[in-house]
Amino acid sequence: MAKLILNQVAKDFGTGRAAVSGFSLDVREGGFLALLGPSGCGKTTVLRMIAGFETPSDGSIHLGERLLADASQSLPPERRNMAMVFQSYALWPHMSVADNVGYPLKVRGISGEAYRTRVREALSTVRLVDYAERRPADLSGGQRQRVALARCLVTSPDVVLLDEPLANLDRHLKQEMEETFREFHQRSGATMIYVTHDQSEAMALATDIAVMSEGRLLQVAPPAEIYARPEGRTVGGLIGRGAIVTLPVMGHERDLEWHELEDALHAANTDGADILVRPEDVVIGVEGAAATVESALYEGERYAVKLMLGNGQVLRAFSRVAVVPGEAVRVIIRAGWRL
Numbered sequence: 001m002a003k004l005i006l007n008q009v010a011k012d013f014g015t016g017r018a019a020v021s022g023f024s025l026d027v028r029e030g031g032f033l034a035l036l037g038p039s040g041c042g043k044t045t046v047l048r049m050i051a052g053f054e055t056p057s058d059g060s061i062h063l064g065e066r067l068l069a070d071a072s073q074s075l076p077p078e079r080r081n082m083a084m085v086f087q088s089y090a091l092w093p094h095m096s097v098a099d100n101v102g103y104p105l106k107v108r109g110i111s112g113e114a115y116r117t118r119v120r121e122a123l124s125t126v127r128l129v130d131y132a133e134r135r136p137a138d139l140s141g142g143q144r145q146r147v148a149l150a151r152c153l154v155t156s157p158d159v160v161l162l163d164e165p166l167a168n169l170d171r172h173l174k175q176e177m178e179e180t181f182r183e184f185h186q187r188s189g190a191t192m193i194y195v196t197h198d199q200s201e202a203m204a205l206a207t208d209i210a211v212m213s214e215g216r217l218l219q220v221a222p223p224a225e226i227y228a229r230p231e232g233r234t235v236g237g238l239i240g241r242g243a244i245v246t247l248p249v250m251g252h253e254r255d256l257e258w259h260e261l262e263d264a265l266h267a268a269n270t271d272g273a274d275i276l277v278r279p280e281d282v283v284i285g286v287e288g289a290a291a292t293v294e295s296a297l298y299e300g301e302r303y304a305v306k307l308m309l310g311n312g313q314v315l316r317a318f319s320r321v322a323v324v325p326g327e328a329v330r331v332i333i334r335a336g337w338r339l
């Protein structure tokens, strides 16, 4: 296996605005990278260029030492040793589960014992050995997705590309499949690139998250790092919950504590730095800055509360006890992150 490298990749469909521009990224070998961003930001285009279904207008894509594509040449998809899993499972309805999984091997002329062993191994990775002889129509949505995963695993690809594979599933099944994907990644050891616009899915699955907006890569980092230290308002607003407040804090320190924030909250002047405040860092109690409850949404284990500060800015908080809209409270912001 080898590292996948995208170097200043661009794609222009001739619509007047580039779908992707100046996109550079090294995907670590055996890593699980989530490409995250709002609809239309270029995620699928990046994935399709990696797969070989689109040719970059500029820049280059390498797998280790091997050039996969640049503006003048492009290795066809079937010679890249990659596999792609789509949102629609694209299974053959008239074939059994085992035949669906074995199909890519047949295309490559593999038969006999080698064929049977590899199909069995792939089915065992997704825990579907007992379903080998069934038809796709006799399976649940999650099981069909697992067949699609087994089919892409059977050729031992260097890179597995997944385009919003969980978008059609209900919440319960989604959680179960996230578990399957994690396990699949660990067992197969393949490098995986996963396109999603769902940040909680990206956080739950990936070893690294690449955030895109308007065709550009804004930041790439492990989930905990991108949550704690997002760069800029777009990434800060896209990853996790929280609120961005503008406060006149002193100095250049990025990790801010209550004593620095308290002074800024009491200042008359409201221009200053953009500060991301996570709900878990807002403590509702009897001391601190004055705020009013705007709304409180019961989430089972707690309330998700929207607060309005005296200066008119919004904060988000969690509360174990019930609060009601209009209620006057006091808040302490334990920590903030200067964007």
Ligand code: ATP
Residues within 6 Å of the ligand: 013, 015, 018, 019, 037, 038, 039, 040, 041, 042, 043, 044, 045, 046, 197
């Ligand atoms: P979504 O999450 O909605 O699938 P995305 O982030 O995957 O969105 P892309 O599908 O990569 O976004 O599209 C990026 C931009 O490129 C969009 O503005 C889209 O309209 C444009 N685009 C994509 N494919 C083509 C094409 N074949 N021809 C022209 N424009 C295209």
